[in-house]
Amino acid sequence: MPTPTDPATETEPLYWEEQSHAYVITGYDLAASVLRDNSLWSSDPGNVLGAGLRSSTPYLRSAIVLRDPPDHTRMRSRMAPAFSSRVVERLRPRVAAIVDTALDGLESGDEADIIADISTVVPPSVIAELFDIGVDGALLILEQSPRLVRWMELRPTPADIQSTIDAEAALAAFLTPILQARRTEPGDDFLSALVAAEGLSIDEVLTTCFIILAAGGESTGKLIGNATLAILREPEQIPALLADPARAVEELLRMQGTSKRLIRIAPEDRKIAGHVVPKGHIVYIDVLAANQDLRRAADADRMDLSREPLGHITMGVGPHYCLGAGLARVIASETLERLFTRFPKMRLLDPDPQWKPSTTFRALRALPVSLRG
Secondary structure, eight states: OOOOSSOOOTTSSEEEETTTTEEEEOOHHHHHHHHHOTTTSBOOGGGSTTOOGGGOSTTGGGOGGGOOTTHHHHHHHHHGGGGOHHHHHHHHHHHHHHHHHHHHTTTTOSEEEHIIIIITTHHHHHHHHHHTOHHHHHHHHHHHHHHHGGGGSSSOOHHHHHHHHHHHHHHHHHHHHHHHHHHHSOOSSHHHHHHHSTTOOHHHHHHHHHHIIIIIIIIHHHHHHHHHHHHHHSGGGHHHHHHOHHHHHHHHHHHHOSBOEEEEEOSSOEEETTEEEOTTOEEEEEHHHHHTOTTTOTTTTSOOTTSOOOOOSTTOOGGGOOTTHHHHHHHHHHHHHHHHHHOTTOEESOSSOOBOOOSSBOOBSOOEEETTO
16 A cells, blocks of 8 residues: 655645545545546546455446446446436426325324434335336335445445345346336336437346435435434524425535545546555545535535535536436435425434444434424
8 A cells, every 4th residue: 555755734635544545535626626537537446456345246346336438438328318307307296295105104193213214215115116116116125225235335344245246136136027028118117218228238227227226215315314414403494495495405415415435546646636646546535525625615514505506526526427316306305395394393302313334324323303393
């Protein structure tokens, strides 16, 4: 591992982290420039010296998020139409209905766990609707999605990888015959649009489905939990949420996003902010620190749901910008607006809930609330 001859200082937009023997980017502009440039920085773990566990899953090792051009460019161009704003907006009424059904289930009680009752239920149900795979599909997604994302830890263990492999196998066994059927008899649904895309194999479509479950399902659910906690800690911001949910969600993505770190790899020696990252080594991007970089605004570290969007890297920047960002925004805005409209007196029962241990995600174990004050 390299040791910097000229360590970064506290005033620079990056620092040297001895524990991981890597530079960590904390500045927004520097982070955005690295994320934008596929020609200088790689997303492929095959470019890491000694790459191991992360690249050992049958499907996700070839996911679009881990590919560089030209493969990334080819796959993204084929997939983009299935993620269009038209497709997402057409789904909005069903998202609203799914949220309302979940909230209906809370009406008979005075208390709830936002994580167990809402954030782990709504996104998988929406994705099952998007895929048009019925109740059995929704239940399978609910069961397997948490296992699917364990490969995303920065240093996944053999147990993490095996959990992901098992989840891939269960989901592939369910989805493969559906995909094959829709290739021959397409419907008006997301999976039919994906399998109809020229140049995508069934395995690539399956991998895309898995990424949607990980990013669109798991990450969006975690965002709903994080956002609810933040709003209940500052209930004076509820009117701003209800006045403009879409704008509020942008601020919540910036301040309460679920990704702790993004990774980029130096395929050759790279100079960054006056420091050298040797070939085959990683730089980490601290998402929350970059989003709250005070170089951008004097109050960038303060949540303000009424502010004009300040911009963030929560969903990536540039070529790897999340294809499912529109769907995630719809799920989050519809859920939070309806939750706080239905239960305006909701309050925290535990002011300091526990977070799940993870190197990758900011996610709550539970969020117990009183629904009626």
